[in-house]
Amino acid sequence: MIATTDALVEGNHWRTDTMSWADVGWRAIAANVSDIAAMGARPRFALVALTLGTSLTPDALDCLVEGMAEACRAHEVRIAGGDTIRGRETNIAVTLLGEAASTSGDGLLLRSAARVGDAVAVSGHPGASASGLALIEARRATEAGVEPLLEAHRRPRARVALGRAAVEAAVRCAIDVSDGLLQDLGHIAERSGAGIEVDLDALPLHPAAIAALGLEAAREHALGGGEDYELALCGPAGALARLATAELPVTVIGRVIEAHRGEAWALASDGTRHIPAREGWDQLATKSPEA
Amino acid sequence: MIATTDALVEGNHWRTDTMSWADVGWRAIAANVSDIAAMGARPRFALVALTLGTSLTPDALDCLVEGMAEACRAHEVRIAGGDTIRGRETNIAVTLLGEAASTSGDGLLLRSAARVGDAVAVSGHPGASASGLALIEARRATEAGVEPLLEAHRRPRARVALGRAAVEAAVRCAIDVSDGLLQDLGHIAERSGAGIEVDLDALPLHPAAIAALGLEAAREHALGGGEDYELALCGPAGALARLATAELPVTVIGRVIEAHRGEAWALASDGTRHIPAREGWDQLATKSPEA
Numbered sequence: 333m334i335a336t337t338d339a340l341v342e343g344n345h346w347r348t349d350t351m352s353w354a355d356v357g358w359r360a361i362a363a364n365v366s367d368i369a370a371m372g373a374r375p376r377f378a379l380v381a382l383t384l385g386t387s388l389t390p391d392a393l394d395c396l397v398e399g400m401a402e403a404c405r406a407h408e409v410r411i412a413g414g415d416t417i418r419g420r421e422t423n424i425a426v427t428l429l430g431e432a433a434s435t436s437g438d439g440l441l442l443r444s445a446a447r448v449g450d451a452v453a454v455s456g457h458p459g460a461s462a463s464g465l466a467l468i469e470a471r472r473a474t475e476a477g478v479e480p481l482l483e484a485h486r487r488p489r490a491r492v493a494l495g496r497a498a499v500e501a502a503v504r505c506a507i508d509v510s511d512g513l514l515q516d517l518g519h520i521a522e523r524s525g526a527g528i529e530v531d532l533d534a535l536p537l538h539p540a541a542i543a544a545l546g547l548e549a550a551r552e553h554a555l556g557g558g559e560d561y562e563l564a565l566c567g568p569a570g571a572l573a574r575l576a577t578a579e580l581p582v583t584v585i586g587r588v589i590e591a592h593r594g595e596a597w598a599l600a601s602d603g604t605r606h607i608p609a610r611e612g613w614d615q616l617a618t619k620s621p622e623a
Numbered sequence: 624m625i626a627t628t629d630a631l632v633e634g635n636h637w638r639t640d641t642m643s644w645a646d647v648g649w650r651a652i653a654a655n656v657s658d659i660a661a662m663g664a665r666p667r668f669a670l671v672a673l674t675l676g677t678s679l680t681p682d683a684l685d686c687l688v689e690g691m692a693e694a695c696r697a698h699e700v701r702i703a704g705g706d707t708i709r710g711r712e713t714n715i716a717v718t719l720l721g722e723a724a725s726t727s728g729d730g731l732l733l734r735s736a737a738r739v740g741d742a743v744a745v746s747g748h749p750g751a752s753a754s755g756l757a758l759i760e761a762r763r764a765t766e767a768g769v770e771p772l773l774e775a776h777r778r779p780r781a782r783v784a785l786g787r788a789a790v791e792a793a794v795r796c797a798i799d800v801s802d803g804l805l806q807d808l809g810h811i812a813e814r815s816g817a818g819i820e821v822d823l824d825a826l827p828l829h830p831a832a833i834a835a836l837g838l839e840a841a842r843e844h845a846l847g848g849g850e851d852y853e854l855a856l857c858g859p860a861g862a863l864a865r866l867a868t869a870e871l872p873v874t875v876i877g878r879v880i881e882a883h884r885g886e887a888w889a890l891a892s893d894g895t896r897h898i899p900a901r902e903g904w905d906q907l908a909t910k911s912p913e914a
Contacts, residue, residue: 333624333720335668335703335718337671337704337705339672339673339674339716341714343711344708379628381629381716382630383632413627415628417630418632418635419633420711421710425706425716427670427718429626
């Protein structure tokens with residue numbers, strides 16, 4: 333049994349002008365499912381401690397709960413309990429319980445299991461969610477072709493099947509890209525005592541993000557944008573490439589090296605180190621789902 | 624595996640003028656341990672989603688965390704993970720994972736398992752916590768003899784050993800007295816489809832509460848005061864009485880009857896129904912720890 337907990341608070345983790353209450357509810361569940369997915373485990377039960385803020389209308393509450401229910405259905409999770417109280421600001425603390433194939437080191441994906449010589453891969457199109465948010469903030473959400481980016485922001489899917497396939501393929505190391513690709517790879521680098529080098533040109537940018545925002549902005553969102561819930565994985569290049577499916581690409585983007593232990597960075601094609609415009613999200617997060 | 628979640632929010636569940644931050648931390652853990660104890664299970668791991676409010680100083684945070692750690696040590700619980708974020712108001716959502724001897728109906732205490740003819744018992748001295756709070760609010764906390772009541776308010780102990788002993792004695796029904804004795808017995812009455820009658824004169828009032836506040840107030844606190852974390856149990860009178868230990872009295876206070884299904888009430892010695900001054904706490908609580 334694996335357990336993880338994550339709280340979202342009004343004003344800090346969502347803005348009601350860019351997200352519907354249903355999307356907030358979806359995210360509260362998906363963020364926790366993603367932590368379980370990143371360990372290669374199967375999500376089972378959610379417990380929800382919901383603080384109803386003074387600004388939360390009954391209609392908004394209905395939407396919030398419906399969004400949570402939709403995310404639970406999409407990720408095959410059952411809400412098994414909870415506590416509802418009143419406060420000044422709305423706060424959603426979700427605990428998710430999951431099942432690992434085995435709780436020995438072999439049965440879980442860990443942040444600490446990257447090894448020098450491993451390839452580094454990422455699923456899907458990192459930066460899609462941040463690109464979607466940028467378009468919403470710029471009031472460009474109704475433009476043609478941007479729908480996949482809006483969907484990535486509003487209804488991110490946790491990569492449960494990928495995490496489980498990785499465990500079966502004897503991959504040992506993963507993290508979910510929730511704070512930004514470089515920052516999250518930095519967590520692996522720290523925990524594994526190695527350096528992680530990403531090739532800027534290898535990033536699987538979303539075509540819609542390049543089309544709508546240009547290559548530079550799409551890259552910055554891929555390196556520093558949070559809340560994608562894609563998985564970044566370290567392991568043998570062949571094993572990683574074989575994890576790709578028709579629905580979800582898995583792209584090798586870099587390598588684990590001995591130098592610069594504890595750091596993750598991106599290299600431009602001319603071999604210079606790329607300085608990201610934004611490093612990622614700092615939520616004062618001390619997530620430790622590896623319980 | 625049993626899981627329960629409970630959130631405490633500043634202003635609603637505690638007041639910093641009557642409780643120290645360490646006591647708040649203690650309570651956040653003890654309230655959840657109590658839910659596990661009331662099921663006859665053994666608490667094991669806690670996950671804490673902590674929202675740091677703007678008024679929480681670094682010193683207050685240290686005290687809060689130390690109080691949580693003390694409660695974990697006292698109840699043999701390990702903090703296995705968490706999430707720390709910033710918000711406007713401090714919010715502590717704790718999820719507790721426990722182990723049941725068995726998750727079949729026989730291995731758990733349930734609110735729904737009271738049967739007509741059962742005796743009703745309560746551990747310890749219900750109302751001690753509310754009496755302690757009343758004394759603190761009346762600025763009488765330094766009076767002689769009130770220390771046990773203050774301790775009951777500030778450092779309530781969850782009744783883990785009692786819950787487990789009850790399961791072993793084939794008792795099937797319990798609840799923790801967190802909202803007030805009559806209200807919590809009412810939950811059993813509703814879930815079990817029976818009536819619960821309490822003898823006013825049988826209540827095991829704390830002698831210090833009678834001495835400091837008088838019989839009437841001590842009774843009201845026993846019937847309607849929350850946060851005692853004593854267990855109320857339904858089962859054969861003999862089995863219940865044998866649960867008492869040198870440290871913790873278990874007193875038969877009433878019976879489960881067929882009439883007035885879904886209600887719990889107290890009878891005065893003249894046979895009239897006692898109208899409590901206060902029914903107990905309504906925290907808008909939809910606790911459902913029976914996951």
